[in-house]
Amino acid sequence: MYLKIKVLGGGREVGRSAIIVESVGKKLLLDYGVSFDEKDRPILPLHVRPIEVLAVLISHAHLDHIGAAPYLYITGNPKLLTTRPTIDVARLLTIDFLRLNSLYVDYEMREFDRMNSNAQFVEYGEEVQVDDFSVQFFNAGHIIGSSLIYIETPGDENILYTGDFNTNQTWTLKPADTAPLKVTTLIVESTYGSRNHPPRGKMEERLIQVVEETIDRGGVALIPAFSVGRTQEVITLLYTHAPYLDIYVDGLSRDVTEIYSKHRGFLRDPVLFNKVVENINFVTDSSMRRKIVRKPCVIVASAGMLKGGPSLYYLKKLYDNSKNSIILVSYQAVNSNGHRILEEGQLLQHDVGPIKARIEWIDLSSHAGKDDIVKYTLQYKNTLRNIIIVHGDYEEALVLSTRMKEFIGEDINIYIPASGEEVEITT
Ligand SMILES: [Zn+2]
Ligand SMILES: [Zn+2]
Known part of the structure; x- marks a missing residue:
């Protein structure tokens, strides 16, 4: 018997x-995403023929x-398994993606819709049979509907894909599930494989402090935030700590917040989230935009790295006044506008600067840090034989792998395959 895992x-x-x-000659595909090059053009994963996968x-x-x-639905019709909020959020993100990248992308919303009609929506913990594979999704604690995927293969290997x-509880989501599974092969993410996040509570305190100081000065606190997850987290934590704040949400963030509301059963505290949504304001037009920058308030707007969208619009209106604050709460890629204002205090290509407003960066990551990942892995120590990072x-990934060997033992097989490589596990 063998198990093949091709990245x-x-x-x-x-x-x-x-x-x-791949197990006993049958294949499942886990995720099929894009990345972006330095000019923001999409890069695809390696090709797979849709007919090949169950x-x-x-x-x-x-x-x-x-x-x-x-892409798989241009020529094929494979069955798709996911959670319902995943498709709803992905639809919004895809519309935005196609609007910006139609020159480089060969599919249209028609293909997305075909994918949607081939989707089977799963509940967390529900067991679904796909041919000889048994599949279960569990809460991953990352964004709404995010899942750990557990697969019992016909070749008797049990895979958990994170x-x-x-692994930490947030204001919107429960931590990643720790179901007692007999995992033999773990496929694990390592975005923060070499780093731990600063204590969450401290970060939240600082965010609230900066916001309150800004309002007391009569200024506006602009929080550029990723539209999926980060925005909802920020508004929930602000409302919980300081319900008297005047909070506005603008851009794609607004539409995603509505989807969070619709699927609030997936959230840690649906009643709380409902209250949050009732007490914040959605920015609906440009006259409202012009008005709110003139009074003390909090504006949470996409895009999180100030790449464009309303957050860049507000930055241009607010940067020149020391009463205001710009609080970055999302990861800032090198060369992003957010990274630039942190490094240089200005954004000359957008006629912004030098920035007089207070600039802050606060880590509110939605990925497990190094020690969190190791701790999570340890719970499967008794059955685990292979880890694919x-x-x-x-x-x-290398730092994480060394750390894992220290804790789990030298006899565990750890692989860090490059894209295009295949790991073969003999059972
Ligand atoms: Zn993600
Ligand atoms: Zn990711």
Whole structure:
């Protein structure tokens, strides 16, 4: 018996996650995402013929996990398994993705819709049979509907694929599930394989402090945030700590917040989230935009790295006044506008600067850190024989692998395959 795991994307890189699991000659595809080059053009994972796979299993709605999946529906019709919020959020992100990249992408919303009609929506914990494979999705704690995927293969190997996961509880989501599974092969993300996040409570305190100081000065606190997950987390934590704040949500963030509301059963505290949504304001037009920058309030707007969208619009209105604050709460890629304002205090190509407003960066990551990942892995120590590290730079993955050997033991097999490589496990 053997198990083959072929990494089509996301090997020694963050982005374009795509993994084929093959047992007794039958294949499942885990995720099929895109990444972006330095000019923001999409890069696809390696090719797979849709007819080859029994089903496509999608861990969550981020484009680096689902963005290439509609390609499979240009020529094929594979069955797709995922959670319902994943498809709803992915639809919004895909519309936005196609609007910006139609020159480089060969599919249209028609293919997305075909994918949708081939989807079987799963509940967390529900057991689904796909041919000879048994599949279960569990909460991954990363964004709404995000899943750990557990697969019992016909070759008697039990795989757990983490997708992107967070083992810490947040304001919107429960931590990644710790179901007592007999995992023999773990496919684990390593975005933060070499680093731990600063204590969450401290970060939240600082965020609230900066916001309150800004309002007391009569200023506006602009929080550029990723539209999926980060926005909802920020508004929930702000509302819980300081319900008297005047909070506005703008851009794609607004539409995603509505989807969070619709699927609030997937959230940690649906009643709380309902209250949050009732008490914040959605920005609906440009006259409202012009008005709110003139009074003390909090504006949470996409895009999280100030790449464009309303957050860049607000930055231009607010940067020149020392009463205001710009609080970055999302990861800032090198060369992104957010990274630039942190490094240089200005954004000359957008006529911004020098920035007089207070600039802050606060880590509110939705990925497990190094020690969190190791701790999570340890719970499967008794059955675990193989670990495949993906979704991280090679250096991150190497540090994680050394740490795992220290804790789990030298006899565990750890692989860090590059995209295009295949790991063969004999059982
Ligand atoms: Zn993700
Ligand atoms: Zn990802």
